[in-house]
Amino acid sequence: MKKSRLTKIIAVILSLTIAFASFGAVTAGASSAYPVFGNESENPIGVIFSDIVETLLNFILKLFSGLFGDGPGFVEPEDALEKASQNFYSGTGPEFKTNADEDAQWNIGYANTSLIPDDYSNGTYYIGGYIAPENGFSNVVEGIAEIPGIGKDDMKVRCVAINDGTDNGTALFATIDCIGITNADIKDIRAILAEFAEANNIVAINVSSTHTHSCIDTEGLWTKLLYKLARNGIISGTGADEELIQGTNPAYMAFLKEKVADTLVDAYEDLQPGVLTYTEKDLGQDYFNNKNRPSSGEMIFEIDAEGNKVYTGEKEIAMTDISRFVFVPDDVNATPTMMINIAAHPDVAGLPTESNSGREISGDYLFYCGKFLEDAGYNFMFFQGAIAGIYMSRGVTGDGVPTEQRVEESQRYGYELARMALALTKTKEEVEADPMLNCAEEIAEYGDNEHYSIWYENWNKDEEGNDVIPEEKEVEPFLNIYMKQVEIPISNHLIEAVGKLNMANYVVIKNADGSYSTITEIGYMELGNQFKTVFLPGEICQDLVAPNGASLNAEYSVTAQDFSGSPACKIFGDDVKCFGLMNDAIGYVVPDNDYTMGDPVNHYHELISLGKGVASALMSGLSQLNSEIVRV
Numbered sequence: 001m002k003k004s005r006l007t008k009i010i011a012v013i014l015s016l017t018i019a020f021a022s023f024g025a026v027t028a029g030a031s032s033a034y035p036v037f038g039n040e041s042e043n044p045i046g047v048i049f050s051d052i053v054e055t056l057l058n059f060i061l062k063l064f065s066g067l068f069g070d071g072p073g074f075v076e077p078e079d080a081l082e083k084a085s086q087n088f089y090s091g092t093g094p095e096f097k098t099n100a101d102e103d104a105q106w107n108i109g110y111a112n113t114s115l116i117p118d119d120y121s122n123g124t125y126y127i128g129g130y131i132a133p134e135n136g137f138s139n140v141v142e143g144i145a146e147i148p149g150i151g152k153d154d155m156k157v158r159c160v161a162i163n164d165g166t167d168n169g170t171a172l173f174a175t176i177d178c179i180g181i182t183n184a185d186i187k188d189i190r191a192i193l194a195e196f197a198e199a200n201n202i203v204a205i206n207v208s209s210t211h212t213h214s215c216i217d218t219e220g221l222w223t224k225l226l227y228k229l230a231r232n233g234i235i236s237g238t239g240a241d242e243e244l245i246q247g248t249n250p251a252y253m254a255f256l257k258e259k260v261a262d263t264l265v266d267a268y269e270d271l272q273p274g275v276l277t278y279t280e281k282d283l284g285q286d287y288f289n290n291k292n293r294p295s296s297g298e299m300i301f302e303i304d305a306e307g308n309k310v311y312t313g314e315k316e317i318a319m320t321d322i323s324r325f326v327f328v329p330d331d332v333n334a335t336p337t338m339m340i341n342i343a344a345h346p347d348v349a350g351l352p353t354e355s356n357s358g359r360e361i362s363g364d365y366l367f368y369c370g371k372f373l374e375d376a377g378y379n380f381m382f383f384q385g386a387i388a389g390i391y392m393s394r395g396v397t398g399d400g401v402p403t404e405q406r407v408e409e410s411q412r413y414g415y416e417l418a419r420m421a422l423a424l425t426k427t428k429e430e431v432e433a434d435p436m437l438n439c440a441e442e443i444a445e446y447g448d449n450e451h452y453s454i455w456y457e458n459w460n461k462d463e464e465g466n467d468v469i470p471e472e473k474e475v476e477p478f479l480n481i482y483m484k485q486v487e488i489p490i491s492n493h494l495i496e497a498v499g500k501l502n503m504a505n506y507v508v509i510k511n512a513d514g515s516y517s518t519i520t521e522i523g524y525m526e527l528g529n530q531f532k533t534v535f536l537p538g539e540i541c542q543d544l545v546a547p548n549g550a551s552l553n554a555e556y557s558v559t560a561q562d563f564s565g566s567p568a569c570k571i572f573g574d575d576v577k578c579f580g581l582m583n584d585a586i587g588y589v590v591p592d593n594d595y596t597m598g599d600p601v602n603h604y605h606e607l608i609s610l611g612k613g614v615a616s617a618l619m620s621g622l623s624q625l626n627s628e629i630v631r632v
Contacts, residue, residue, distance in 0.1 A: 106162070274331075342384075345387055
């Protein structure tokens with residue numbers, strides 16, 4: 001009996017491999033036939049073909065997942081609710097202040113530390129982010145990236161503590177340089193801090209990831225993948241009396257959790273009063289590389305002769321802003337802190353190439369942005385945005401400039417991002433007069449390169465050449481933050497199988513109807529009247545946050561149906577921002593109405609998502625959260 005079942009497992013795995021190869025070949029050739037459905041490319045044959053492929057793929061994946069028993073993280077609904085209630089923090093609550101108390105003042109503390117273990121080179125650590133046949137499906141760490149003249153890279157956790165000087169409580173934030181970290185692991189960090197949090201009126205502990213593709217794997221999907229899948233698959237499929245090994249390195253995860261917890265405490269102990277200011281600027285399309293689904297993006301409108309708003313038929317990346325906070329302590333000898341929010345994958349340093357394996361630890365552009373800002377006299381904190389298929393791009397600068405290794409491209413982008421952050425309220429003339437900002441060394445080295453351009457060439461200029469300087473506003477000292485937990489479905493049978501085989505640390509609910517789901521976290525925060533943001537898990541499609549998202553509309557979606565929910569901008573206003581990958585790593589989040597497994601070339605995001613229905617569950621949760629907020 002066991003031998004027969006094992007034979008079936010092997011057969012299905014082989015079938016699955018062949019199927020994926022076939023789908024890749026077929027869709028690569030056919031993608032031009034159905035890249036976008038609706039008015040851009042009317043093709044009912046393509047839609048039908050996509051549906052057939054999706055149905056077949058789902059059938060095979062369901063069959064594959066069904067061969068395995070439930071993993072150790074699979075629990076009954078009542079047990080899931082009990083687990084969810086543990087180590088969850090709801091924030092300052094649904095009562096939102098609308099102005100600051102008389103004695104209120106911002107207090108912010110900062111700390112950071114390295115997450116690279118001393119024995120990083122012993123062969124038991126793996127880079128999380130890329131995996132391919134050419135590296136044997138195993139990203140064993142080979143060293144730490146290093147650029148001559150700059151030094152070794154790092155993998156960090158950066159933390160801030162923040163309160164408004166009242167009894168409203170303190171919120172803690174940690175951002176980890178990693179591919180992602182699950183809610184179950186985050187709750188382990190909170191468990192370490194439980195007594196400390198209770199003793200110090202900590203009302204929120206939020207942990208996010210930068211989604212860096214060149215740091216030690218914290219999810220378990222980029223280790224000895226084939227070996228662990230095969231071993232766990234045989235144990236699970238045959239019912240053998242052996243434990244399933246974890247995808248992540250248990251010792252490293254314990255090390256990381258302690259480090260993050262300690263650094264959050266350090267940030268709290270660094271709390272000091274000061275002034276917080278906020279500035280934002282649209283960096284434009286050139287600093288972001290759009291690899292989204294063709295149906296996704298912000299629709300571009302123009303005003304016709306009658307004054308009507310008319311869609312031009314063009315789309316662009318929706319969220320290209322940089323949001324910048326600067327906290328200046330009252331103590332003139334203390335270090336100010338700069339906090340930045342943009343949306344761009346840190347994916348370059350870990351990308352395997354002919355000349356580089358991509359197996360060296362690197363914090364990618366964020367490490368170099370932080371290094372530059374630290375040299376300029378600031379602490380650096382970063383919050384990743386709604387990245388979905390949005391990647392970093394050197395944009396209009398650095399074209400044609402030679403680099404010896406991939407990480408140099410990350411360094412250029414990071415330095416440039418830091419310079420832009422420092423220069424948000426400066427004119428071009430002020431930038432040119434500042435030796436830290438004016439790129440004098442680059443100009444001297446590459447000035448004769450016909451393709452080299454300078455980032456500040458048209459800095460803060462309108463079309464007529466006039467200076468347009470973003471306003472830097474002082475943020476009133478009142479903090480509002482409200483968190484909720486929501487149940488989301490798991491309908492992607494590939495991810496279902498990954499959970500059964502214990503590759504990632506998730507708490508999965510076994511529903512009575514045989515389906516699976518999990519509980520994740522969402523949130524909403526306001527800092528004074530100047531800034532508001534949603535907290536969302538995973539890699540969020542920007543159409544779900546920003547105005548005019550094309551794929552939410554029936555005529556541009558793969559299913560020819562409207563999105564059933566409301567995007568965040570309709571719930572909280574067009575100016576709402578997003579802190580993505582916050583408190584959970586759940587893969588890509590694609591609008592339900594534009595979700596298909598039948599076009600892996602244009603819709604590869606769906607293969608790395610929990611499935612259809614996640615987006616509507618999250619947006620419904622935000623709507624419910626907003627309905628509970630009372631302004632006082």
